[in-house]
Amino acid sequence: MEDAKQLEAFEAKIAAGQKIEPKDWMPEAYRKQLVRMMSQHAHSEIVGMLPEGNWITRAPSLRRKAILLAKVQDEAGHGLYLYSAVETLGVDRTELLKQLHNGTAKYSSIFNYPTLSWADIGAIGWLVDGAAIMNQTALARGSYGPYSRAMVRICKEESFHNRQGYEIMMTLAQGTPEQKALAQDALNRWWWPAVMMLGPSDDQSPNTDQLMRWKVKMESNDAIRERFIDRTVPQAEFIGLSVPDKDMKFNKETGHYTHGPINWDEFFQVIKGNGPCNANRLKARADADKNGAWVREAAMAYAAKQMKEKEVA
């Protein structure tokens, strides 16, 4: 039913590098895809608070504790910002959270892995935020105004997170042998999940053409993955750690690294809900929501009373 002329104008606008704003006409498929992507992104931010939040109370120095608090606060802020951006497409936060809690909405597979040592906080900042930045700097050039602007802002903060993570790893790698072992173990556990979090290989990722033309997706998963690997492998070497891939080699002809086979079966298992922490993460979020219900009700009741008093006065 969509008007062919409207679609043509919409595509021309995008081709010309202009942004689509909330009140502009857009194809339903475009809106749906954006709601899906942006809400997944928002959910990832708030679920992502859990594995890192785990270590705030155990951070090994006051400086690290403060940095981690600030980082997790940033993630919560990103979540809020992104939920608001999704609301410009007509879906409110309560509805999105319902989808998260009942398991119909997805979030990044990476947060279903456990944080088992302090070094994992370094690995998350370095690898997970590092991979996310690769994806998000591309999305900052996307066509939907509110999302692209959110990405610009979020990327700035994520690059701080990335650096603090790498700095944690560097400090550990240059520390005592026990500390270095912690860092290597964290890299071993987080490497493949980070490589996979950029999504399935291009041959398994459908719909890409139209999304690329609409500038919803800016680069293919494999292209982003290649940039992430090219950037990260030398960083590991620089601090004396090695990525757990015996097939990893620098190819002088292409100027890129080639990596060993990725265990996509594990990736799809985690996406399906069978990762080590899926159940715990969802339960933590759902419990927070349930335990907070009376607080939100009280706030609403109080606001209503205040409103009434104002009317009387």
Next chain:
Amino acid sequence: MNIQEAKFEYLLRLGDSSLIIGHRLSEWCGHGPILEEDIALINIALDFVGNATSILAYAGQTEGNGRDEDALAYLRSEREFRNLLITEQPNGDYANTIARQFLFDTYMFFLYEELKNSKDETLAAIAVKSHKEITYHLRHTTEWMYRLGDGTAESHERLQNGLNDLWMFTPEMFDMDEVDALLIKEGIVPDLNKVKASWEKRVKEVIAEATLKLPETTFKQKGSREGKHSEHLGFLLAEMQYVHRSFPDSNW
């Protein structure tokens, strides 16, 4: 006891209270009743940890034995901590946390207002910075006192219970001993009776405005001045200190 020793002891009281209540607040991270509150609580926890860091660093310098803020935070045991008992009390439900924060934030607000005038320049400078932050904290917790107190029947009851349970820990905040006497004489710290008068006035006003009742308990729990804590503190420190203590002499 000389002035330097008294000052070290006093700084531990201030710094430990901020460190421990900041730890408690950080336990809410990711589990708050609404995303906006997650952000607020993490932010406030961060302020407390920042305040504790400045004060414990200064405590270490004052002591002069080469202990820095991390040595003081991570390498002392339960009996050496000087935080007020109220700060180590578990979070409970959100109303309990708000009650604890309100009672403590109000205390800290009036205490630091006085400390801004300290003749000790470093302490005065820390107090100026912290007082700005506490002003926001207190506004946040006071607003929640109104919302929960005058919200629904359930929130009212929960908050009243929280206040009643925590009330016995409040008189300790104003206890004074030889440490205070020495430092008051030097113009370094305020007479806590003055802080107490402001605290009582404000707390009564807010409790009334929030349609709550002033708790009737007159029973008093104390001991933090001598490092006699509730059982909660040991578990808290075990969690807070274990990584640091597991890797002695390491940089982080």
